[in-house]
Amino acid sequence: MxxxxxxxxxxxxxxxxxxxxxxxxxxxxxxxxxxxxxxxxxxxxxxxxxxxxxxxxxxxxxDPRMVLVPGRLDVSRSFRKTLRLVQRDPRWEIRIDVDFSAVMRACAQASREGQDGTWITEAIVEAYSALHRAGFARSVETWYDGMRVGGLYCVAIGRMCFGESMFAERSDASKIALAALCAYAEAHAFEMIDCQQNTQHLHRMGAREISREAFVAHLARASRMAPPNWRFDKHVLARWTAASPFQAAEP
CATH class of the missing domain: 3.30.70.3550 (Leucyl/phenylalanyl-tRNA-protein transferase, N-terminal domain)
Incomplete structure:
Protein backbone atom coordinates (compact mmCIF):
# COMPACT_ATOMS: atom_id res chain seq x y z
CA MET A 1 0.00 0.00 0.00
CA ASP A 63 17.11 1.13 -5.27
CA PRO A 64 19.65 1.03 -6.86
CA ARG A 65 20.21 4.69 -7.73
CA MET A 66 21.85 5.94 -10.92
CA VAL A 67 24.62 8.49 -10.30
CA LEU A 68 27.35 10.18 -12.31
CA VAL A 69 30.75 10.89 -10.78
CA PRO A 70 31.59 14.27 -12.37
CA GLY A 71 35.17 13.39 -13.26
CA ARG A 72 34.04 10.20 -14.99
CA LEU A 73 31.83 11.82 -17.62
CA ASP A 74 32.53 9.92 -20.84
CA VAL A 75 34.00 12.53 -23.19
CA SER A 76 34.73 10.97 -26.57
CA ARG A 77 37.51 12.15 -28.88
CA SER A 78 35.01 13.76 -31.25
CA PHE A 79 33.14 15.54 -28.45
CA ARG A 80 36.42 16.79 -27.02
CA LYS A 81 37.07 18.45 -30.40
CA THR A 82 33.65 20.08 -30.13
CA LEU A 83 34.50 21.41 -26.68
CA ARG A 84 37.76 22.87 -27.97
CA LEU A 85 35.80 24.66 -30.68
CA VAL A 86 33.37 25.99 -28.08
CA GLN A 87 36.28 27.33 -26.05
CA ARG A 88 37.84 29.12 -29.03
CA ASP A 89 34.72 30.54 -30.64
CA PRO A 90 33.40 33.67 -28.85
CA ARG A 91 29.91 32.97 -30.18
CA TRP A 92 29.64 30.07 -27.73
CA GLU A 93 28.83 30.88 -24.08
CA ILE A 94 27.88 29.03 -20.90
CA ARG A 95 25.46 31.04 -18.78
CA ILE A 96 23.98 30.22 -15.37
CA ASP A 97 20.41 30.96 -14.25
CA VAL A 98 19.58 33.44 -17.00
CA ASP A 99 15.99 32.17 -17.26
CA PHE A 100 15.40 29.03 -15.21
CA SER A 101 11.71 28.65 -16.07
CA ALA A 102 12.39 29.00 -19.80
CA VAL A 103 14.94 26.19 -19.60
CA MET A 104 12.39 23.96 -17.87
CA ARG A 105 9.79 24.68 -20.54
CA ALA A 106 12.33 23.94 -23.28
CA CYS A 107 13.07 20.61 -21.58
CA ALA A 108 9.34 19.90 -21.51
CA GLN A 109 9.08 20.45 -25.26
CA ALA A 110 12.08 18.30 -26.16
CA SER A 111 11.21 15.07 -27.95
CA ARG A 112 12.63 11.92 -26.36
CA GLU A 113 12.84 8.42 -27.73
CA GLY A 114 10.21 6.15 -26.22
CA GLN A 115 8.30 8.98 -24.53
CA ASP A 116 4.95 10.41 -25.55
CA GLY A 117 4.46 13.78 -23.91
CA THR A 118 6.26 15.15 -20.87
CA TRP A 119 6.13 14.91 -17.09
CA ILE A 120 7.24 18.57 -16.82
CA THR A 121 3.79 20.10 -16.36
CA GLU A 122 3.11 23.73 -15.59
CA ALA A 123 2.68 22.79 -11.91
CA ILE A 124 6.15 21.23 -11.99
CA VAL A 125 7.61 24.37 -13.62
CA GLU A 126 6.02 26.60 -10.97
CA ALA A 127 7.23 24.47 -8.04
CA TYR A 128 10.81 24.13 -9.27
CA SER A 129 10.94 27.81 -10.24
CA ALA A 130 10.02 28.66 -6.64
CA LEU A 131 12.79 26.30 -5.49
CA HIS A 132 15.14 28.15 -7.85
CA ARG A 133 14.20 31.51 -6.37
CA ALA A 134 14.97 30.06 -2.93
CA GLY A 135 18.47 29.16 -4.16
CA PHE A 136 18.10 25.38 -4.46
CA ALA A 137 17.72 24.87 -8.22
CA ARG A 138 19.93 25.97 -11.11
CA SER A 139 19.96 26.16 -14.88
CA VAL A 140 23.14 25.69 -16.92
CA GLU A 141 22.56 27.19 -20.36
CA THR A 142 24.42 26.86 -23.67
CA TRP A 143 24.23 29.97 -25.83
CA TYR A 144 25.37 30.45 -29.43
CA ASP A 145 25.51 33.83 -31.14
CA GLY A 146 23.21 35.37 -28.53
CA MET A 147 20.61 32.59 -28.62
CA ARG A 148 19.95 29.89 -26.02
CA VAL A 149 20.41 26.61 -27.90
CA GLY A 150 20.53 24.06 -25.10
CA GLY A 151 20.93 23.48 -21.42
CA LEU A 152 19.81 21.64 -18.34
CA TYR A 153 18.30 22.25 -14.94
CA CYS A 154 19.16 20.65 -11.64
CA VAL A 155 18.45 20.80 -7.93
CA ALA A 156 21.46 21.70 -5.75
CA ILE A 157 21.60 21.40 -1.97
CA GLY A 158 24.99 22.01 -0.37
CA ARG A 159 27.48 20.04 -2.48
CA MET A 160 24.89 17.61 -3.79
CA CYS A 161 23.54 18.02 -7.31
CA PHE A 162 20.44 16.30 -8.67
CA GLY A 163 20.22 16.30 -12.46
CA GLU A 164 16.70 16.71 -13.82
CA SER A 165 16.40 17.26 -17.57
CA MET A 166 18.24 18.60 -20.63
CA PHE A 167 17.33 20.00 -24.04
CA ALA A 168 19.20 20.82 -27.23
CA GLU A 169 18.18 22.92 -30.21
CA ARG A 170 21.64 22.66 -31.75
CA SER A 171 23.87 19.59 -32.02
CA ASP A 172 25.61 18.71 -28.71
CA ALA A 173 24.24 21.82 -26.95
CA SER A 174 22.89 19.87 -23.97
CA LYS A 175 26.06 17.77 -23.72
CA ILE A 176 28.13 20.96 -23.64
CA ALA A 177 26.07 22.18 -20.67
CA LEU A 178 26.51 18.82 -18.93
CA ALA A 179 30.27 18.84 -19.55
CA ALA A 180 30.47 22.32 -18.03
CA LEU A 181 28.40 21.26 -15.03
CA CYS A 182 30.53 18.16 -14.44
CA ALA A 183 33.79 20.11 -14.69
CA TYR A 184 32.51 22.72 -12.25
CA ALA A 185 31.12 20.08 -9.89
CA GLU A 186 34.39 18.17 -9.81
CA ALA A 187 36.33 21.36 -9.07
CA HIS A 188 34.00 22.19 -6.16
CA ALA A 189 33.95 18.85 -4.32
CA PHE A 190 30.70 17.44 -5.68
CA GLU A 191 31.40 13.72 -5.57
CA MET A 192 28.32 12.68 -7.52
CA ILE A 193 25.40 13.96 -9.56
CA ASP A 194 22.14 12.13 -9.02
CA CYS A 195 20.64 10.77 -12.25
CA GLN A 196 17.74 9.03 -10.48
CA GLN A 197 17.06 6.02 -12.70
CA ASN A 198 19.05 3.87 -15.12
CA THR A 199 18.83 4.60 -18.83
CA GLN A 200 21.07 3.52 -21.70
CA HIS A 201 21.80 7.16 -22.50
CA LEU A 202 23.07 7.84 -18.98
CA HIS A 203 25.08 4.62 -18.97
CA ARG A 204 26.81 5.64 -22.20
CA MET A 205 27.74 8.96 -20.60
CA GLY A 206 29.48 7.21 -17.70
CA ALA A 207 26.75 6.98 -15.05
CA ARG A 208 26.54 3.90 -12.85
CA GLU A 209 24.25 2.39 -10.22
CA ILE A 210 24.90 2.41 -6.49
CA SER A 211 22.74 1.15 -3.65
CA ARG A 212 20.12 3.46 -2.18
CA GLU A 213 21.85 3.03 1.19
CA ALA A 214 25.15 4.31 -0.19
CA PHE A 215 23.41 7.14 -2.02
CA VAL A 216 21.53 8.35 1.06
CA ALA A 217 24.66 8.13 3.22
CA HIS A 218 26.53 10.35 0.76
CA LEU A 219 23.57 12.72 0.45
CA ALA A 220 23.48 13.22 4.23
CA ARG A 221 27.10 14.38 4.19
CA ALA A 222 27.13 16.39 0.96
CA SER A 223 23.89 18.30 1.57
CA ARG A 224 25.30 19.73 4.83
CA MET A 225 28.33 21.23 3.10
CA ALA A 226 28.42 24.93 2.23
CA PRO A 227 27.27 25.53 -1.36
CA PRO A 228 29.57 27.09 -3.98
CA ASN A 229 28.78 30.42 -5.63
CA TRP A 230 27.38 28.85 -8.84
CA ARG A 231 29.09 31.26 -11.18
CA PHE A 232 31.12 29.84 -14.05
CA ASP A 233 31.58 30.06 -17.80
CA LYS A 234 32.91 28.00 -20.67
CA HIS A 235 36.47 28.14 -19.37
CA VAL A 236 35.60 25.22 -17.06
CA LEU A 237 35.54 23.06 -20.21
CA ALA A 238 39.34 23.04 -20.11
CA ARG A 239 38.88 20.10 -17.75
CA TRP A 240 37.94 17.99 -20.78
CA THR A 241 40.13 19.50 -23.49
CA ALA A 242 43.56 19.03 -21.93
CA ALA A 243 45.89 16.64 -23.71
CA SER A 244 46.19 14.14 -20.83
CA PRO A 245 44.48 10.83 -21.70
CA PHE A 246 43.57 10.40 -18.04
CA GLN A 247 41.25 13.40 -17.99
CA ALA A 248 38.46 11.93 -20.09
CA ALA A 249 37.43 8.59 -21.45
CA GLU A 250 38.07 7.76 -25.07
CA PRO A 251 35.53 5.84 -27.19
Whole structure:
Protein backbone atom coordinates (compact mmCIF):
# COMPACT_ATOMS: atom_id res chain seq x y z
CA MET A 1 0.00 0.00 0.00
CA UNK A 2 1.37 3.39 -1.04
CA UNK A 3 1.19 6.14 1.59
CA UNK A 4 -1.05 9.11 0.78
CA UNK A 5 0.51 12.31 2.12
CA UNK A 6 -1.43 15.28 3.40
CA UNK A 7 0.29 18.66 3.56
CA UNK A 8 1.60 18.00 7.09
CA UNK A 9 2.62 14.37 6.73
CA UNK A 10 6.32 13.42 6.67
CA UNK A 11 7.56 11.01 4.04
CA UNK A 12 7.54 7.37 5.04
CA UNK A 13 10.91 5.59 5.53
CA UNK A 14 12.65 4.82 2.26
CA UNK A 15 12.50 1.06 2.84
CA UNK A 16 8.73 1.36 2.37
CA UNK A 17 9.22 2.06 -1.36
CA UNK A 18 8.04 -0.66 -3.72
CA UNK A 19 10.71 -3.20 -4.56
CA UNK A 20 12.27 -4.30 -7.82
CA UNK A 21 9.67 -7.07 -8.30
CA UNK A 22 6.76 -4.61 -8.30
CA UNK A 23 5.10 -2.82 -11.21
CA UNK A 24 6.52 0.51 -9.98
CA UNK A 25 9.95 -0.07 -8.41
CA UNK A 26 10.90 2.76 -6.09
CA UNK A 27 7.42 4.28 -5.70
CA UNK A 28 7.18 5.54 -2.12
CA UNK A 29 4.18 7.84 -1.69
CA UNK A 30 1.62 10.05 -3.40
CA UNK A 31 0.15 13.46 -2.64
CA UNK A 32 -2.26 16.01 -4.05
CA UNK A 33 0.08 18.99 -4.01
CA UNK A 34 3.61 19.93 -4.96
CA UNK A 35 5.22 22.76 -3.02
CA UNK A 36 8.82 24.02 -2.97
CA UNK A 37 9.00 23.16 0.74
CA UNK A 38 7.95 19.58 0.03
CA UNK A 39 10.39 19.40 -2.88
CA UNK A 40 13.36 20.51 -0.78
CA UNK A 41 12.43 18.06 1.95
CA UNK A 42 12.13 15.25 -0.59
CA UNK A 43 15.49 15.85 -2.27
CA UNK A 44 17.19 16.14 1.10
CA UNK A 45 16.00 12.60 1.87
CA UNK A 46 16.76 11.01 -1.51
CA UNK A 47 13.21 11.26 -2.89
CA UNK A 48 12.01 12.90 -6.11
CA UNK A 49 8.65 13.47 -7.86
CA UNK A 50 7.78 11.91 -11.21
CA UNK A 51 4.26 11.71 -12.57
CA UNK A 52 2.15 12.52 -15.60
CA UNK A 53 -0.45 15.23 -16.03
CA UNK A 54 -3.73 14.11 -14.48
CA UNK A 55 -2.06 11.85 -11.92
CA UNK A 56 -1.46 12.65 -8.25
CA UNK A 57 2.09 13.67 -7.36
CA UNK A 58 4.08 10.42 -7.18
CA UNK A 59 7.20 10.30 -5.02
CA UNK A 60 10.06 7.88 -5.76
CA UNK A 61 13.21 6.53 -4.15
CA UNK A 62 14.56 3.70 -6.32
CA ASP A 63 17.11 1.13 -5.27
CA PRO A 64 19.65 1.03 -6.86
CA ARG A 65 20.21 4.69 -7.73
CA MET A 66 21.85 5.94 -10.92
CA VAL A 67 24.62 8.49 -10.30
CA LEU A 68 27.35 10.18 -12.31
CA VAL A 69 30.75 10.89 -10.78
CA PRO A 70 31.59 14.27 -12.37
CA GLY A 71 35.17 13.39 -13.26
CA ARG A 72 34.04 10.20 -14.99
CA LEU A 73 31.83 11.82 -17.62
CA ASP A 74 32.53 9.92 -20.84
CA VAL A 75 34.00 12.53 -23.19
CA SER A 76 34.73 10.97 -26.57
CA ARG A 77 37.51 12.15 -28.88
CA SER A 78 35.01 13.76 -31.25
CA PHE A 79 33.14 15.54 -28.45
CA ARG A 80 36.42 16.79 -27.02
CA LYS A 81 37.07 18.45 -30.40
CA THR A 82 33.65 20.08 -30.13
CA LEU A 83 34.50 21.41 -26.68
CA ARG A 84 37.76 22.87 -27.97
CA LEU A 85 35.80 24.66 -30.68
CA VAL A 86 33.37 25.99 -28.08
CA GLN A 87 36.28 27.33 -26.05
CA ARG A 88 37.84 29.12 -29.03
CA ASP A 89 34.72 30.54 -30.64
CA PRO A 90 33.40 33.67 -28.85
CA ARG A 91 29.91 32.97 -30.18
CA TRP A 92 29.64 30.07 -27.73
CA GLU A 93 28.83 30.88 -24.08
CA ILE A 94 27.88 29.03 -20.90
CA ARG A 95 25.46 31.04 -18.78
CA ILE A 96 23.98 30.22 -15.37
CA ASP A 97 20.41 30.96 -14.25
CA VAL A 98 19.58 33.44 -17.00
CA ASP A 99 15.99 32.17 -17.26
CA PHE A 100 15.40 29.03 -15.21
CA SER A 101 11.71 28.65 -16.07
CA ALA A 102 12.39 29.00 -19.80
CA VAL A 103 14.94 26.19 -19.60
CA MET A 104 12.39 23.96 -17.87
CA ARG A 105 9.79 24.68 -20.54
CA ALA A 106 12.33 23.94 -23.28
CA CYS A 107 13.07 20.61 -21.58
CA ALA A 108 9.34 19.90 -21.51
CA GLN A 109 9.08 20.45 -25.26
CA ALA A 110 12.08 18.30 -26.16
CA SER A 111 11.21 15.07 -27.95
CA ARG A 112 12.63 11.92 -26.36
CA GLU A 113 12.84 8.42 -27.73
CA GLY A 114 10.21 6.15 -26.22
CA GLN A 115 8.30 8.98 -24.53
CA ASP A 116 4.95 10.41 -25.55
CA GLY A 117 4.46 13.78 -23.91
CA THR A 118 6.26 15.15 -20.87
CA TRP A 119 6.13 14.91 -17.09
CA ILE A 120 7.24 18.57 -16.82
CA THR A 121 3.79 20.10 -16.36
CA GLU A 122 3.11 23.73 -15.59
CA ALA A 123 2.68 22.79 -11.91
CA ILE A 124 6.15 21.23 -11.99
CA VAL A 125 7.61 24.37 -13.62
CA GLU A 126 6.02 26.60 -10.97
CA ALA A 127 7.23 24.47 -8.04
CA TYR A 128 10.81 24.13 -9.27
CA SER A 129 10.94 27.81 -10.24
CA ALA A 130 10.02 28.66 -6.64
CA LEU A 131 12.79 26.30 -5.49
CA HIS A 132 15.14 28.15 -7.85
CA ARG A 133 14.20 31.51 -6.37
CA ALA A 134 14.97 30.06 -2.93
CA GLY A 135 18.47 29.16 -4.16
CA PHE A 136 18.10 25.38 -4.46
CA ALA A 137 17.72 24.87 -8.22
CA ARG A 138 19.93 25.97 -11.11
CA SER A 139 19.96 26.16 -14.88
CA VAL A 140 23.14 25.69 -16.92
CA GLU A 141 22.56 27.19 -20.36
CA THR A 142 24.42 26.86 -23.67
CA TRP A 143 24.23 29.97 -25.83
CA TYR A 144 25.37 30.45 -29.43
CA ASP A 145 25.51 33.83 -31.14
CA GLY A 146 23.21 35.37 -28.53
CA MET A 147 20.61 32.59 -28.62
CA ARG A 148 19.95 29.89 -26.02
CA VAL A 149 20.41 26.61 -27.90
CA GLY A 150 20.53 24.06 -25.10
CA GLY A 151 20.93 23.48 -21.42
CA LEU A 152 19.81 21.64 -18.34
CA TYR A 153 18.30 22.25 -14.94
CA CYS A 154 19.16 20.65 -11.64
CA VAL A 155 18.45 20.80 -7.93
CA ALA A 156 21.46 21.70 -5.75
CA ILE A 157 21.60 21.40 -1.97
CA GLY A 158 24.99 22.01 -0.37
CA ARG A 159 27.48 20.04 -2.48
CA MET A 160 24.89 17.61 -3.79
CA CYS A 161 23.54 18.02 -7.31
CA PHE A 162 20.44 16.30 -8.67
CA GLY A 163 20.22 16.30 -12.46
CA GLU A 164 16.70 16.71 -13.82
CA SER A 165 16.40 17.26 -17.57
CA MET A 166 18.24 18.60 -20.63
CA PHE A 167 17.33 20.00 -24.04
CA ALA A 168 19.20 20.82 -27.23
CA GLU A 169 18.18 22.92 -30.21
CA ARG A 170 21.64 22.66 -31.75
CA SER A 171 23.87 19.59 -32.02
CA ASP A 172 25.61 18.71 -28.71
CA ALA A 173 24.24 21.82 -26.95
CA SER A 174 22.89 19.87 -23.97
CA LYS A 175 26.06 17.77 -23.72
CA ILE A 176 28.13 20.96 -23.64
CA ALA A 177 26.07 22.18 -20.67
CA LEU A 178 26.51 18.82 -18.93
CA ALA A 179 30.27 18.84 -19.55
CA ALA A 180 30.47 22.32 -18.03
CA LEU A 181 28.40 21.26 -15.03
CA CYS A 182 30.53 18.16 -14.44
CA ALA A 183 33.79 20.11 -14.69
CA TYR A 184 32.51 22.72 -12.25
CA ALA A 185 31.12 20.08 -9.89
CA GLU A 186 34.39 18.17 -9.81
CA ALA A 187 36.33 21.36 -9.07
CA HIS A 188 34.00 22.19 -6.16
CA ALA A 189 33.95 18.85 -4.32
CA PHE A 190 30.70 17.44 -5.68
CA GLU A 191 31.40 13.72 -5.57
CA MET A 192 28.32 12.68 -7.52
CA ILE A 193 25.40 13.96 -9.56
CA ASP A 194 22.14 12.13 -9.02
CA CYS A 195 20.64 10.77 -12.25
CA GLN A 196 17.74 9.03 -10.48
CA GLN A 197 17.06 6.02 -12.70
CA ASN A 198 19.05 3.87 -15.12
CA THR A 199 18.83 4.60 -18.83
CA GLN A 200 21.07 3.52 -21.70
CA HIS A 201 21.80 7.16 -22.50
CA LEU A 202 23.07 7.84 -18.98
CA HIS A 203 25.08 4.62 -18.97
CA ARG A 204 26.81 5.64 -22.20
CA MET A 205 27.74 8.96 -20.60
CA GLY A 206 29.48 7.21 -17.70
CA ALA A 207 26.75 6.98 -15.05
CA ARG A 208 26.54 3.90 -12.85
CA GLU A 209 24.25 2.39 -10.22
CA ILE A 210 24.90 2.41 -6.49
CA SER A 211 22.74 1.15 -3.65
CA ARG A 212 20.12 3.46 -2.18
CA GLU A 213 21.85 3.03 1.19
CA ALA A 214 25.15 4.31 -0.19
CA PHE A 215 23.41 7.14 -2.02
CA VAL A 216 21.53 8.35 1.06
CA ALA A 217 24.66 8.13 3.22
CA HIS A 218 26.53 10.35 0.76
CA LEU A 219 23.57 12.72 0.45
CA ALA A 220 23.48 13.22 4.23
CA ARG A 221 27.10 14.38 4.19
CA ALA A 222 27.13 16.39 0.96
CA SER A 223 23.89 18.30 1.57
CA ARG A 224 25.30 19.73 4.83
CA MET A 225 28.33 21.23 3.10
CA ALA A 226 28.42 24.93 2.23
CA PRO A 227 27.27 25.53 -1.36
CA PRO A 228 29.57 27.09 -3.98
CA ASN A 229 28.78 30.42 -5.63
CA TRP A 230 27.38 28.85 -8.84
CA ARG A 231 29.09 31.26 -11.18
CA PHE A 232 31.12 29.84 -14.05
CA ASP A 233 31.58 30.06 -17.80
CA LYS A 234 32.91 28.00 -20.67
CA HIS A 235 36.47 28.14 -19.37
CA VAL A 236 35.60 25.22 -17.06
CA LEU A 237 35.54 23.06 -20.21
CA ALA A 238 39.34 23.04 -20.11
CA ARG A 239 38.88 20.10 -17.75
CA TRP A 240 37.94 17.99 -20.78
CA THR A 241 40.13 19.50 -23.49
CA ALA A 242 43.56 19.03 -21.93
CA ALA A 243 45.89 16.64 -23.71
CA SER A 244 46.19 14.14 -20.83
CA PRO A 245 44.48 10.83 -21.70
CA PHE A 246 43.57 10.40 -18.04
CA GLN A 247 41.25 13.40 -17.99
CA ALA A 248 38.46 11.93 -20.09
CA ALA A 249 37.43 8.59 -21.45
CA GLU A 250 38.07 7.76 -25.07
CA PRO A 251 35.53 5.84 -27.19
Missing amino acids: ITWLTSRDPFPPLHCALGADSDAPGLLAASAELTPERLKSAYGQGIFPWYSDGQPVLWWSP
